[in-house]
Amino acid sequence: MTADEIRLLAVRADLSPATRLLDLCCGTAGPGSLIAREFGCDYLGVDRNAASLAVARRRTAGLPCRFARRTVPPLPSGQLDVVMLLETLLAFRDKVALVGEIADRLVPGGRFACTVEDGDALTLDERAAMPDPDTVWPVPLGEMSDLLLRTGFRVMWTSDVTAQHFAVADALARQFAESREDIAAEIGVRRIDALIAGHRLWAEWMRAGRIRKHLLIAEKRRGRQAAGRASRHGRRSPSERRCGRDRADG
Numbered sequence: 524m525t526a527d528e529i530r531l532l533a534v535r536a537d538l539s540p541a542t543r544l545l546d547l548c549c550g551t552a553g554p555g556s557l558i559a560r561e562f563g564c565d566y567l568g569v570d571r572n573a574a575s576l577a578v579a580r581r582r583t584a585g586l587p588c589r590f591a592r593r594t595v596p597p598l599p600s601g602q603l604d605v606v607m608l609l610e611t612l613l614a615f616r617d618k619v620a621l622v623g624e625i626a627d628r629l630v631p632g633g634r635f636a637c638t639v640e641d642g643d644a645l646t647l648d649e650r651a652a653m654p655d656p657d658t659v660w661p662v663p664l665g666e667m668s669d670l671l672l673r674t675g676f677r678v679m680w681t682s683d684v685t686a687q688h689f690a691v692a693d694a695l696a697r698q699f700a701e702s703r704e705d706i707a708a709e710i711g712v713r714r715i716d717a718l719i720a721g722h723r724l725w726a727e728w729m730r731a732g733r734i735r736k737h738l739l740i741a742e743k744r745r746g747r748q749a750a751g752r753a754s755r756h757g758r759r760s761p762s763e764r765r766c767g768r769d770r771a772d773g
């Protein structure tokens with residue numbers, strides 16, 4: 524994500540120094556450190572990768588940030604004003620369970636701010652071409668909006684940023700390819716080749732409209748409006764079932 528996209532999402536999510544913010548799957552806290560510096564929230568970053576968290580802690584030294592190592596769901600306990608999930612919704616095959624947990628932690632009127640990789644599930648051929656396909660579960664934006672609605676959210680705002688993300692993926696694929704040997708010396712041939720292949724595929728899919736990328740803010744509905752939300756333990760609608768299942772049917 525660009526710094527401008529992160530700021531836009533933060534403004535739309537109404538972040539302030541009083542905001543209790545959970546940055547789910549924060550990684551090295553690239554976006555998180557910008558937000559903590561510029562918006563001054565009560566920031567908790569969670570990720571399962573210890574090495575990423577070590578970088579995140581160094582990067583945010585002196586800022587009021589806390590980090591925890593864990594695999595989500597479940598989310599850490601406690602009430603929240605905003606949950607942020609950037610560039611990682613894709614990694615969750617079962618989006619129903621994840622969104623249900625987020626709804627449970629947010630106060631009424633709380634916001635879920637995320638990026639959405641909008642598109643049908645990968646076909647078998649696409650899975651074969653994509654490195655690490657078990658972390659790649661796109662969802663049509665309409666199905667994601669439907670899931671949010673059924674889970675007690677109201678989608679407040681979306682913004683299509685496909686063109687910008689295509690440009691970045693395309694530039695990265697080219698630069699990785701140009702510096703392949705130098706990077707391979709640092710991280711190994713397999714990893715740099717997977718990075719090149721993955722970025723080329725994303726660039727191609729976004730260029731062709733196979734995948735679109737959106738910023739999204741959803742608000743947890745207040746009071747009686749939220750009372751009818753579907754229980755995450757209850758019956759799932761067809762679209763909810765699709766959000767949580769493999770549609771790699773070729």
Ligand SMILES: C[S@@+](CC[C@H](N)C(=O)[O-])C[C@H]1O[C@@H](n2cnc3c(N)ncnc32)[C@H](O)[C@@H]1O
Pocket residue numbers: 524547548549550551552553554569570571572575593594595596608609610611614
């Ligand atoms: C693509 S990075 C995004 C990092 C950050 N949100 C950003 O935008 O820069 C994805 C991160 O999600 C973490 N992750 C993926 N699945 C996870 C899970 N189930 N629980 C915790 N962390 C997870 C990975 O360790 C990785 O750091």
